[in-house]
Amino acid sequence: MPAEPAVPTASLTPRKDAALRAFAGVEAVPGSSKPDPILVADGVTRRFGGLTAVDVGHVEIQRGSITALIGPNGAGKSTFFNLLTGFDTPDDGTWTFNGQSLAGVPSHKVARRGMVRTFQLTKALSRLTVMQNMLLGATGQRGENFWRAILPMTWRKQEQENTARAEELLARFKLDKKRDDFAGTMSGGQRKLLEMARALMVGPEMVMLDEPMAGVNPALTQSLLGHVKALREDGMTVLFVEHDMDMVRDISDWVLVMAQGRVIAEGPPDAIMADEAVIDAYLGGHHDAPLDEAQEQEQLAAAEAELREQEGDR
């Protein structure tokens, strides 16, 4: 493993470059401070009875970057997501978004402040059409007030503007042909795309993706990856939970690792993949499983040598 991660120049876009430069001077230790954090969490704790599901000391998320949150099953990643977005209430701790405290702020207000999440189990609104799903994401709709709803002339123009914006997004996510289909008729991958597009209708500054690749047909994976990268190019900050290491390596600028509720490591993706603490947390009993081909050959050679030795003993 090289000490300095080599970045393939082909995929280096201005935003990617900016994000990598921002991380250049950041220490790869849990809780390290970032030059321009959009989200800062301090001492966020969540207990379920005797079990401490989340116990995060200090975490900062750099603005304009793609940060991955990885960790074994039950590490508390999704719970941490729920706490940050107001879908669950922590027992203790503070966290700020753009310098404003989010502690005790209900989930819908978190979204209005610009932090929008998606879900691990996709929540497409099945018996609404794709377009209705999209329009729901638009904020500040006059027609969502009961009294104005009765009078279409008060909201029709805004609805047309929102529809135009939704159509642009649907075209970008290649869902424009599905416009009038029920969302429930779409495949798992298309639902993930719809959920992401719908989140963008809110006009977020930060997008929180909970396992965006789970249950997605491999053919769609590349396109989804492209869309996540495009979020950063549009100036958004992305924090995502993922299990697929190849994806993490491919798109993230920075990686946070959680295990047993704590952040045990953070750093650039390549350094994280080689980190002892991470391998321990992830692989546990299968500690000696090969990580790459060279290591596999090495282990194979060692095993063969051992066998020859045993034969020689006879």
Place this chain on the structure above:
Amino acid sequence: MDWSLILTNALTAMVGLDTVIFALAAIGLNVHFGYTGLLNFGQAAFLAVAGYGLAISVAEFELPTLVGVAVGLLGAVVLALLLGAPTLRLRADYLAIVTIAAAEIVRLLFRSVSLSEYTGGSDGLGRFAEGFYSINPLGPGEYGLGPLEFDERQTWVLSVGWTLIGLSCLLVFLLMRSPWGRVLKAIREDEDAVRSLGKNVFSYKLQSLVLGGVLGCLAGFMTAWGRAVVQPDNFSTDTTFYAYTIVILGGAARVFGPVVGAAIFWALLSLTDNILTQAKSAGYISDSILTTFQIGQVRIMLVGLGLMALMIFRPQGLFGDRRELALDAR
């Protein structure tokens, strides 16, 4: 057998008082259950509060009818807020339990001996409907519509009732094609998704509960005026279950579903009753199979069988879309 009488009776039932009352109750329930996915099993309570609000104001406190109507409407709004505030943050099934209990509490309160000074106890209240009939513009006589004939009081009640149904349907139609209605339908599908998009789900559910309750309370007024008496047992849980049957029969989340559902429901009850009665008196059915006293129960059984067949062969209801139903099995 007099088939023309049987059909005339069925047609009369289709536009009659029961259809009006249950169409209005079901329109309100459709807002709760069909559009928002709220399992309100206490719709009867909204009818009761409205009926008694009107009756007590007019009969006991001698207030004008319009004030009685205002009291009834206010009662429905307060009941919706009382029911919703503590329960709408919980899961859907809690609302079902709380609402069915609340409806029984309301009915038993109106039935209780200690309040009978105001409510008339189990006998209920009368002598409050004259204000309503005194503004009837129709002179005495029979008014007909094709083969149907009603006296001036019935015609007045039914005209007001069907006007209210028309206005309620228009209101539901306008609301449900607006962004406001879109939020309600989205809440029915998945409220966490709606929350994540910045909508105050609790507020919308409460608005839905109030709207459906107020529409249901119109059914309470029609019960009170149509029967010229309010009795606690008019507002038992059966009322809610009939309203649910009607919503599902017509097709949930359809503007005219509850109206058509109510008309067909009462027409079916009338048809089975009249056919059995006439077949009995013509001697087609012997006493060993069915006695005259059993007809009342058997007709409900037959209608129940018919509804079961409908649910098996057309689970989406008359107006529903089967494609939508298939999406439930996500």
